[in-house]
Amino acid sequence: MYLDVRRDWLSHVDEVPRALVAASAVANLGALEQSPRHHHKKAQLLFTVRGVINCEVEDAVWIVPPQCAVWIPGGLLHTVFGSGEVECISLFIDPPEAPNLPTECCTVTVSNFLRQLLMRANALPDLYDIDGPDGRIVSVIFDELAVAPVEDLRLPIPGDPRLKKLTDLLIAAPADHATVAEWASRIALSERSLSRLLAKEVGMSFGRWRRQLHIVLALRQLSTGQTVQAVAMDLGYESASSFVTMFRKMVGKPPSRYLLERRRPVLHDRREG
Structure with a gap:
């Protein structure tokens, strides 16, 4: 099973006119295969609830242990695979210009508060109300991501x-x-x-x-x-x-x-x- 659980989303997730799109539910994945190398216009935030996820780009492998997430900038070729039994949440993000979000691939520590926000975001409808409570949750997520600590969990290749x-x-x-x-x-x-x-x-x-x-x-x-x-x-x-x-x-x-x-x-x- 590939880490991108709902792979049918990848063909049109970039076209969803929202700043954040939940592309997969929380999933228990046993033997993870390495996904084909791919990219998307939206950035991807891949949060590890349990297990270890590895994200490989051209010149490095990023390790994502439990309660960490990997930020994959839009347009960056990458492949992902897991170690052991993995539980994860995957979000595609088209960040607004205001929040100071990462510009390069990196691993970030996810606080309890941010974790709960990510769980909530995973349940958002595709076309959530930008000006309603859902839109405000997305804005808070961006604020929290902008200040999330970055961990040095990168192996240069x-x-x-x-x-x-x-x-x-x-x-x-x-x-x-x-x-x-x-x-x-x-x-x-x-x-x-x-x-x-x-x-x-x-x-x-x-x-x-x-x-x-x-x-x-x-x-x-x-x-x-x-x-x-x-x-x-x-x-x-x-x-x-x-x-x-x-x-x-x-x-x-x-x-x-x-x-x-x-x-x-x-x-x-x-x-x-």
């Missing part, structure tokens, strides 16, 4: 064929403890050339780029229920504590707390229901 080969090698063997020089030799580069190419292509050192890759892989595995210990071993860390230290430095908090904070709003809402 280099364009150089040698670096793309290195990316594939690292993904295939994330626990490999080879040195930078050894990795460089595997793609017929010197260590200095590899460092120079990475700085040019992705703006990161090899170490930081690899750690960012580990964050991507870790979030995918943790979202399926794997333990921190198991993920740490799969990624080649000597202990769970060393993995947690890396995760905290990269994300700002340990993985257990990071995931708990994103699951808590969902659990809270279900208890109330």
Whole structure:
């Protein structure tokens, strides 16, 4: 099943004369296939209620863990796929000129308040009353999106064929403890050339780029229920504590707390229901 659940909408969603169009209901999606690369004139806000969604554009993969959303600007070629069981809300947005909404692809943290607004927006009729309560809800959504915190959950994908080969090698063997020089030799580069190419292509050192890759892989595995210990071993860390230290430095908090904070709003809402 593709992430764009109601794919029949994609042919005419850009023609709906409203600033916001709900293109899919909240859906429980098991084994998600990667959607074909596509684009639309309207921007897309893809909110992850549960699971992890990945949005791939030409030069990066954006990771969208629970209670985060990815903003995909209009006209940007992209493909989306999920990790494990995913629950999501997808909205197409034609932002007005006034709100200061993102101009580039990014992941944003969704507050409890914004989450409730997105749930409400998902139930809006296509041709909602712009001047009525529904129109005011859409305006508040734009205001909240304009101030939503942006998270650094992006893995840059280099364009150089040698670096793309290195990316594939690292993904295939994330626990490999080879040195930078050894990795460089595997793609017929010197260590200095590899460092120079990475700085040019992705703006990161090899170490930081690899750690960012580990964050991507870790979030995918943790979202399926794997333990921190198991993920740490799969990624080649000597202990769970060393993995947690890396995760905290990269994300700002340990993985257990990071995931708990994103699951808590969902659990809270279900208890109330």
